[in-house]
Every structure is written in C-alpha cells, then in structure tokens.
Amino acid sequence: MAGKKVQNAQEANRLLLVKFGGTSMGSPTAQQQAAKIISDQAQLWDNVVVVISAMSGVTNSLIACADAALQRREDQYSTIITELQTRHFEAIHALAPQEMQADLCAEIDSQLATLKAFCDSIQVMGEVTARGMDAISCLGERMNARIFSACLQQAGLHSQPVDATELIVTDDNFQNARPLLDETCQKVKGLLPPLLEDGIVPVVTGFIAATAQGIPTTLGRGGSDYSASLLAECLDASEVWNCTDVDGVMTADPSIVPDARVIPQLAYDEMSEMAYFGAKVLHPKTIQPIVAKNIPMRVMNTFNPEHPGTRITQHSSALRGKLTCVTGIKNLSLFTIEGRGMLGVPGIAARTFGAVATQGASVLMISQSSSEQSIAFVVPSDMERKVQASLQHDLSVELERADINGIQIQSDVVIITVIGSGMRKTPGISARVFNAVAKEKINVIAIAQGSSEYSISLVVTSQDAKLAIQEIHREVIINGN
Incomplete structure (x- = not known):
C-alpha cells in the first residue's frame, strides 16, 4: 500500500479503519471473509488499520473460567481452557501460513498458561479483583489478533498484530476504563504511522488498553467499537467501518420486529441516542471520538459487504420530525421517591442522586413532577438492592419525619425509546x-x-415491552413516516 498514487493532494494519505466484531471473527470461514474485505480495500485506500474482537464466545468462556475458579471447580476451568486451545489451534491450521503455525500455537499455549495461572490463584485466594478480571478477559483479543494477522499474511498482505496496551492509555477504573485521549494519541502517532509507511496492515486488539503504568484495563463489554473510534480520531482516519453480522443499523431489534428495516443514513446524535438506549450494533461511547473531526462511520455486514449498510455522519437522511427507530433496554428497576414534604425543600434531588452515585449505578432515565413532590428514575436491576439501601441511609431523616412518604420500587421494567431528528x-x-x-x-x-x-422515552413492564415496541414500530416508524 505504501507509495500508492492518488488523484490529487486532497486524497493523499486516505486511511480506512475497519473494526470486526466477534461474529466476524467467529470461525475460519468468517475470518477468511473478513480478510477478503481487507484485501479488497487495501487496493483502494492508501492505508488500512484493522481492529478486532475476540472470536465469538471467547470472552464469555474466559469469564466462565474465572467463575469456575471462584467455585473451586478446577475440572471445569481446565475443560474450558482445553476447548479454547482446540478452537484457536483449528483456526491457526485453517488460516495461517504453514511456516507460522508452530510459533502461533506456542503463543496460544503461552496465553492459556497465563489464564491457567490466574485461575489457580483465584481458586486459592477465593476472590478475583476487577483488575484481575481485566487481565483475564483481554486474552481473547490478544490470541485472535495474532491469528487474524496471520490470515492476512496468507492472503498476501503485509500485516502485524499490535497490542492495544501499547496504544490506548486509560485511568485505573478496571472493567470500564476511561481513555486519556492526549496520552493515547501520542502513543498511537508514535507506533502506527511507521508501520503504515512500511506498507503494513496493523491488526490491533480491540476492547483492551492499559494504564500509564502499563497495567491492562478494558473499555467495557463491546468496547472494541470504542477502541476503533479512538484510533480513528488519533490517526485522522478518512472513514471507519464497523463490520458485524447485520446489514446495518435497523429501525428496531429484528428479533422483536421481524419487518425491521435498515436505516440508510443517521446523524451522529441519533446514533448516540440509539446506542445509549439499547441498540446493540454499537458501543454507546463509539460516536464520541469521531464527531469532533467529522469522520464518517459505516455499519455494514461482513457477510454481505455489497450492501451499503448504514452511513453515520453529521446529517440524517430522515426529514425533520420523522422518526428513525424504536429501541428497548430491559432488566431495569424504577425507583419513585415522593412526599408532600419534598415541596420547596432544596437539595432533595441532589442528595437522592448522590446516594445513587455512591453505589456506582447508572441512572438511565429521570422523570420529576413539576410540583417537586416526586422523583422517578431508572437503574439497572442488578443495582436495585444497593441503591435502595443507600437511599434509605442518606434520606433517613426525611423518611423519619415523613417529608418523604417512602421509596417505591418497581422491578423488571423496560425503557422504550423512540428516536428521530427534530x-x-x-x-x-x-x-x-x-x-x-x-x-x-x-x-x-x-x-x-x-x-x-x-x-x-417511556417505561413499561417487561410483559408489555415486546408488544409496545412492535406497535410503535408499525404505527409510528413505518406507517407514520
């Protein structure tokens, strides 16, 4: 790719960043299809950078190993490790050049030996820290980056795996780390451009990063999308492709709404709302890094690359006021705090959400009456008991003197959100x-x-959610537009 001629100066150094998710990496056949996409695009772009996830299901298997170790089930985590070895060895033998296979298998054995050592330690200690879970859950990407890079070499490209712990710098909030952009861009610009100048296609591990001290962290589940956007910002990419197993972003979850359609074009803000409120195509933080530099993103199907997919830019294809999609988030709990004594009393809302924040719970939706006599908010169900205990403690005085009538909780609710420009x-x-x-x-x-x-957004019971999404999609998204 180095030294390719371009039509004019404005087209010089055009860089495409392509991210492949777990399903696109899930089998040798899938990886060969992904490699064909990269081979084709390498002829059209000056430079191509690839970000990959672990093979589908591998991260879950790694977490299952840690869980088995906590239960002191050595037989169980040993079996999982053997299964991981078999799966990755099969991929190596199917995808890698013959002369690379022995070294790659040795590398996989080394990574799995690390996993076994971690699990043995967890079994002895009877606990695992967030830092320890990050060290375990990042192994899938590390193994797969080496395999897919070899797959690209088999396809005739120069390629090299790159561990994102050498690129993306984060804080030490293990399991959901926050990237430090300036430090990250400094490392990215120091490491990747020299590879690109040598005509190499870097295959970067998604999802994982490291603190300034080099301690591995992760960006949260689905964080490979976020990794790709961060690299795109630092490299001033011309475009980002997010390759998955669907033809693009849909008007609704097709497992709920069979006649959901692909949305041809979305605005950044629309996609951000969709991701936040439950659309599974992109990690919620994905859009943020590319907005400032107006980098277009294409969401496309690895297995149907001729389909145009969904293009995400500053502008939506929908007319102003038209509705784009309907999404849903399940496994939530609705808290309601009400009482006549709340009227005109300053600080009730601040202390309420302060109590929630001390538990590290995300508030996904807030609704407050104009009379100030009630506040309702929604948090993930797995935080329900902790949030309840924190509220009862921090609002104990108001509860005791009946300024607050009580804290009501409705479990198992769903937030349904309808999204559209204007x-x-x-x-x-x-x-x-x-x-x-x-x-x-x-x-x-x-x-x-x-x-x-x-x-x-509206909140309904989980029993009503499916029908509500279907009706909104039919009456508002399809017939209403």
Whole structure:
C-alpha cells in the first residue's frame, strides 16, 4: 500500500479503519471473509488499520473460567481452557501460513498458561479483583489478533498484530476504563504511522488498553467499537467501518420486529441516542471520538459487504420530525421517591442522586413532577438492592419525619425509546407514540423527553415491552413516516 498514487493532494494519505466484531471473527470461514474485505480495500485506500474482537464466545468462556475458579471447580476451568486451545489451534491450521503455525500455537499455549495461572490463584485466594478480571478477559483479543494477522499474511498482505496496551492509555477504573485521549494519541502517532509507511496492515486488539503504568484495563463489554473510534480520531482516519453480522443499523431489534428495516443514513446524535438506549450494533461511547473531526462511520455486514449498510455522519437522511427507530433496554428497576414534604425543600434531588452515585449505578432515565413532590428514575436491576439501601441511609431523616412518604420500587421494567431528528419542534410526536401503545391497552409507568430533540422515552413492564415496541414500530416508524 505504501507509495500508492492518488488523484490529487486532497486524497493523499486516505486511511480506512475497519473494526470486526466477534461474529466476524467467529470461525475460519468468517475470518477468511473478513480478510477478503481487507484485501479488497487495501487496493483502494492508501492505508488500512484493522481492529478486532475476540472470536465469538471467547470472552464469555474466559469469564466462565474465572467463575469456575471462584467455585473451586478446577475440572471445569481446565475443560474450558482445553476447548479454547482446540478452537484457536483449528483456526491457526485453517488460516495461517504453514511456516507460522508452530510459533502461533506456542503463543496460544503461552496465553492459556497465563489464564491457567490466574485461575489457580483465584481458586486459592477465593476472590478475583476487577483488575484481575481485566487481565483475564483481554486474552481473547490478544490470541485472535495474532491469528487474524496471520490470515492476512496468507492472503498476501503485509500485516502485524499490535497490542492495544501499547496504544490506548486509560485511568485505573478496571472493567470500564476511561481513555486519556492526549496520552493515547501520542502513543498511537508514535507506533502506527511507521508501520503504515512500511506498507503494513496493523491488526490491533480491540476492547483492551492499559494504564500509564502499563497495567491492562478494558473499555467495557463491546468496547472494541470504542477502541476503533479512538484510533480513528488519533490517526485522522478518512472513514471507519464497523463490520458485524447485520446489514446495518435497523429501525428496531429484528428479533422483536421481524419487518425491521435498515436505516440508510443517521446523524451522529441519533446514533448516540440509539446506542445509549439499547441498540446493540454499537458501543454507546463509539460516536464520541469521531464527531469532533467529522469522520464518517459505516455499519455494514461482513457477510454481505455489497450492501451499503448504514452511513453515520453529521446529517440524517430522515426529514425533520420523522422518526428513525424504536429501541428497548430491559432488566431495569424504577425507583419513585415522593412526599408532600419534598415541596420547596432544596437539595432533595441532589442528595437522592448522590446516594445513587455512591453505589456506582447508572441512572438511565429521570422523570420529576413539576410540583417537586416526586422523583422517578431508572437503574439497572442488578443495582436495585444497593441503591435502595443507600437511599434509605442518606434520606433517613426525611423518611423519619415523613417529608418523604417512602421509596417505591418497581422491578423488571423496560425503557422504550423512540428516536428521530427534530422531534421536539414537530407537533404531535408524543401523541402518535402514546396512541400506538394505548391501542393495545399498555400502561405507561413513566415518561421522559430530553432537550436534545432526538428522543422520547417511556417505561413499561417487561410483559408489555415486546408488544409496545412492535406497535410503535408499525404505527409510528413505518406507517407514520
């Protein structure tokens, strides 16, 4: 790729960054298809950088190893390790050049020996820290980067695996680390451009990073998307492709709505709302790094690369006021704090959410009455007991003197969010949404609309969620547009 001629100066040094998810890496056949995409694009772009996930299911297997070690089930985690070895060896023999296979198998054995040592330690200690889980869960990407790089070499490309612990610098919030952009860009610009100048296609491990001290961290589940966007920002990429197993971003989850359609184009803000409110195609933080530099993103199908997919830029293809999609987040709990004594008392809301924050719980939605006599908010169900205990402690005085009547909790609820550009300035949007659910006699428990113009959210029980999403999609997204 180095030294390719370009049409004019504006096209010089065009860089494509391609991210492949777990399903795109899930089998030798899938990796060969991914390698064909890179081979084809290497002829069209000056430089190509690849970010990969672990093979599908591998991260879950690594976590299962740690869980088995906690239960002192050595037989169980030993079996999983053997299965991981077999799967990766099979991929090596199917994908790598013959002369590389022995060294690659030795490398896989070394990584799995590390996993075994971690599990043995967990079994003895009877505990595993967040830092320890990051060290374990990053092994899938480390193994697979070496295999896919070899696959590209078999396809005739010059390629080299690159561990993202050498590139992405984060804080020490293990399991969900926050990247430090300046430090990250400094490392990225020092390591990757020389490889590109030599005509090498770097294959970078997604999901994983390291602190300034070199301690491995991870960016949270699905964080390979985020890794790709961070690298794209640092390298001033011309475009980012997110390759998955669907044709693009859909108007709804196709497992819930069989007639969901691919959305041809989205605005950055629309995609951010979709990712935050449950769309599974992208990690919620993916859009953030590429917005400032206006880097387009294409969400496409590895197994159907001719399909145009969804293009994400500053502008939406929808007319202003039209609705783009409906999403849902499940496994949530709704908290309601109410009482006449709350009226006009400063600091109640601040102390409420301060109590939630001390438990590290994310608040996904807030709804407050204009009379200030009630506050409702939604958190993940696995944080319900901790949040309840924290609220009872921090609001004990108000509870004792009955300024607050009590803390009500409704478990197992779902946030349904309807997303579209310019909703706030278009009359009748809310009416259309609520008419759709009212026709099926679905009770809406809480409502919230942000000031961003892009979304309106409602809370329903999990039993009503599927039908509500289907009706909103049919009546508002399809027929309403």
